[in-house]
Amino acid sequence: MLTTASSAVDGAPRLLMWTVTQIAERDGVSKQAISKRVREMAESQSLTVERNGQGHITAVNVAEYDHLRGRYADPSKAQAPSRPTPPTGPVNQNDSYDEALRQKTWHEAERRRLELAELKGELVRKDMVDAALSQVGERIVQVIDRLPRIADDIAAAVAKDGTHGARVILKAQASRLRDEIAKELATLAADAPEQDADGAEPELSL
Numbered sequence: 001m002l003t004t005a006s007s008a009v010d011g012a013p014r015l016l017m018w019t020v021t022q023i024a025e026r027d028g029v030s031k032q033a034i035s036k037r038v039r040e041m042a043e044s045q046s047l048t049v050e051r052n053g054q055g056h057i058t059a060v061n062v063a064e065y066d067h068l069r070g071r072y073a074d075p076s077k078a079q080a081p082s083r084p085t086p087p088t089g090p091v092n093q094n095d096s097y098d099e100a101l102r103q104k105t106w107h108e109a110e111r112r113r114l115e116l117a118e119l120k121g122e123l124v125r126k127d128m129v130d131a132a133l134s135q136v137g138e139r140i141v142q143v144i145d146r147l148p149r150i151a152d153d154i155a156a157a158v159a160k161d162g163t164h165g166a167r168v169i170l171k172a173q174a175s176r177l178r179d180e181i182a183k184e185l186a187t188l189a190a191d192a193p194e195q196d197a198d199g200a201e202p203e204l205s206l
Helices: 012-016 020-027 031-044 062-074 096-120 126-144 147-191
Strands: 049-051 057-061
Touching: 012 062, 012 096, 020 031, 020 057, 020 062, 031 057, 031 062, 057 062, 062 096, 126 147
Parallel strands: none
Antiparallel strands: 049 057
């Protein structure tokens, strides 16, 4: 998951929170295109966003957005490239060169932090985690669903030794289920997609 740095100096995170309109104006693309991309990133890649009371996205971490767009965008799709000018946020009469430089510095620092964290394997993509959890759950359910097959064995054990017989066979079956679940999860892990040679995860299309 991508998160803002907890060690950031006070005020820095706010400089990185842009509106969809500001990003669209910077990149020279429509607000609709940016909104769609932001929603997809927020859902599948845990892009940091702020929402209002109705759940609508009001601000986006622009450094994370730029990092994710560069990392997972599909190069086969036509996209308007970001303008070469450094991001400076909203411009008004009170903006100064120092303020613009400060925003540019924080933007670059946040992107470098994300790139380093990704190289160190500290970032986990939410969509991949969700998919893995779903597969794990399915495998566990498949193993547990085999439990009714031992109904006759349990009935025979109860008829022979009463509660003690049931306890013995259930203990043995619990151990068997644990082993089967561990085996299924090991197989699932072995079948998982391998990372790229540089340690990066496979790219996704937006």
